[in-house]
Amino acid sequence: MIEILMNIGFGLGVATFGFVLQTAMGGINRKIAARLQKRRGPKWYQEFIDIFKLLSKRATSHGWIFDFGVIMALGGIIGTAMFMPITSSIVAFEGYDNFFIFVYLIAVGMLGMAMSASGSGNPLASIGVMRALTTMLAYEVPFMVVVMTIIKLTGTSSLTGIAVAQQTGDFNWFMIALPLGFIVAVMSLMGMLGKKPFETYIAPAEIASGPMVEYGGKQLGMLFIMHEITIFIEVSLFVHLFLGGAETIIMFLIKYFIVYAVLNLVSNVLGRFKIDQVVTFFFKWPLFFAVVQAMIAIHLGWVI
Amino acid sequence: MSAILLIAVPLLAAFISILVKKVSPYLLLLVSLFALVYPFFMDMSDVIIGGFDSPIGINLVVNKFALTSLIAVNGLFFLVVAVNIAQYKKLSSILLVALAGLNGLLLTGDLFNLFVFIEISGIAAYLITTTNKKPLQTFNYLVAGTVGSSLYLLGLIILYNMSGTLNMADMATFVEGNGMYTLFPFLLMFIGLGVEAKLLPFNSWVKGILGHSNNLSGAMIASVYATAIALVFGKLLAGVFQIEGTLALIIALVLGITILAGEAMAYASTKAREILLYSSIAQAGIVILLFTVGLGAWATFFAIANGVSKFILFGVVNRLTEEVGSDEMDQLKGSFVNNKLIGVSFTVAALSILGLPLFFGFVVKMNSLIGFFEPDFVSNLPGGNFIFPIIILVASVIEGVYFVKLLTKLWYKDSDVKVNFTPLFKYVVVVLAVALIVFGLFQGEVEELVASLINPGGVFIWN
């Protein structure tokens, strides 16, 4: 019993770490983007200030589904983050860092979000939710194909297992071993993070920030926290799957920063797709590349 | 105590209930309760009928798999009957025949006897669907079902000609020695069962039946029958025809297309019942796929979890449709706001099918997926333990999209849709939803239960 409690405490620690890390990263990257556009940009801790300001405010409610959905979203995402390994040895629940657990657990958070947004009754929110679901449908398929290739090659679906397989030299980092798959995964990751050009479901000014349109105060703050942790989960997944995980926390931080910064830079120079363009885009080249990569890696056995 | 009672008692009761119309509903309740309780007290030994030993005579196989499936199917049957009997008193004797047929399907160890039970339960099913008041659709179902079972019989008789036996255990040893030659008859039998199991090219009847279903027929066909047929499929695929090579590839292809096409059609549909029926086509595909690749134990529980969820989903949606008069999602908008208890149970069932954690569906889906990547799991298909996880995962993603769409519509705020559910129905639905959660939380226990279905060699239990 004590052990389980310790594990849960540890897991919550991981989630908090992820939140702090990603919020700081977000701030730093806002500054980088600002420099790119010849602005000074906000302070690096601006995002913390925003979130704590929002949390201290009162909020209006739109019925119990609306409130409950927010809590479900946040709880689900924190629950997911608890399972995330940081380095190969720092895992809260050993043996449960399975890729499939993340696939299904992360859906709880998304679902809460969708429920809450539709519960608000704002048509723009519904449009946003529908677009988010459609985008998800588009990017998940190629990403799954690539990840399955990795799982098939390493013979394990545990994240630390995959990371260790890359560290011990059984495989090169999968970004090198599976170059085509890596490109696909980068595109999918941009879709997951809701970065341009795939930010269609938020689409500020077009559908008034989509699912989030009706939120304010505490609830918006909670959604921000949820958003940050989601990004933490997705980027860490990527690090573990493609960049060989990390032996030490320092390495993890470096890799994390590089991935996020590069994605941020790429997204800042791109425009926004229309929703049908998103779907056709993902089902055209990424899916094709993913399948080709899977064929090459598994059928022909050509892994660099 | 003998397993034959599970078949004989319902048949006898059916006969009595024709003679004495007044008591028939009570008799039905009593007998279906008996069928639910009885498996708990059964001995684990095969039953020989008519005094001939098993390769020659007909035998009933009672093993853990049979017991598990009997408890699941009879439990669902009892609940369906208990909830609906007040409205459909006239069908009592037919339902008793259906019960006998279903129990026979799950128990019999003889391939021809299986055909007989398919027909018995099939005829009962046609009669149950006449309550939809859509004779043309029922007729289509009847034609499809009859052709299917005829093809099954044809394949069976070719196999009999080759092997000289109709006993499943005997057939298994024969098939093992003569893999290639059993290809054609097996395909015929597969098609025949595929009609009932809603697999893709053979499921044209499903839309007509489930798209117009009522409280009784929807739950009966989509939940009880679907579970039973999936388990029968499992019995054959895991116990008799351990297929491999080209044949497995063909079948896996059919199943893969079934899954994806089913999900795609569910995604495209705007009617609540159609979403559910296409989704159940896809689920059936997944279950049989798991059986085909050799993950039989988890497939069994997949089928059961699915049956429980489908009971709730179809039960609720049919009741809503009956009251509102349409199953368009927009018409049903917000129905759950005034029925929170039902709404929550419906949500639980949908999420369990989706495979979200906390629910039974997650335990099952998760473990099946991990099963694909177990080091000692060798797929009998080229690339099998790579493509199928993708298909299942993609299917889950699509499911996620349309179930969320459905749920958000049904939970829509401010609605004037008011539907009354009977207290009994509410009670049953809530209990089932709680069961889904309980099984989802006690993951370890479920895994033990599954492990007990697998013998040390890692082969799905047969004898």
Next chain:
Amino acid sequence: MLDNIEVLQVLEIVIAVFMVVLAFLAINSKSLIKAVMFLSALSMLSVIGFVVMQAPDVAVTEAVIGSGLVTSLFVFTLLATKKVGVK
């Protein structure tokens, strides 16, 4: 002189050809009642087929049930639908 077995073989061929022709007619005839009659005749022929193949008990069953009962069921249905003979 044809001995017993050869007679049977000739009989088999004749029955086979007739059955196929009757089945074709039953499916393609324009009139429903005629189709039912062809089906009945087909069933009768199959009875002979069963006898030839040494299955007398099956033959009896088929004669009574397949030929008699089913035909009468068809006829009653056709009478009930009152559109006998047209399309």
Next chain:
Amino acid sequence: MLQFAAIILLMLGLYGLLTQRNVIKIIISLNILEIGLNLFIISVGYFEGGLAPIFTSETPANPNFVDPLPQALVLTAIVIGVGTTALGLALARKIYQKYGTLNLDEMGEN
């Protein structure tokens, strides 16, 4: 020879099911299919010169019976076939009452 006829009957039955648009015709096709199937099953157990598997006072000591098992199967199959045919015809009557026609094309829905 009868075996081939049985298979042709099976095919004809399927052909009828696919081409015919009249409810009664479909049931007739089903019946043809079933007759073909029954003949086929019997022919599986039959060989030339076999005896009917019935013991009488004239049965020789070491009888050369045809396989009796398919015959038993066919008996069951015939009875089941009649059941489905009767049910199908009852449904045909219901369909006629509802739509006023037996032709699937004239019903305006599928």
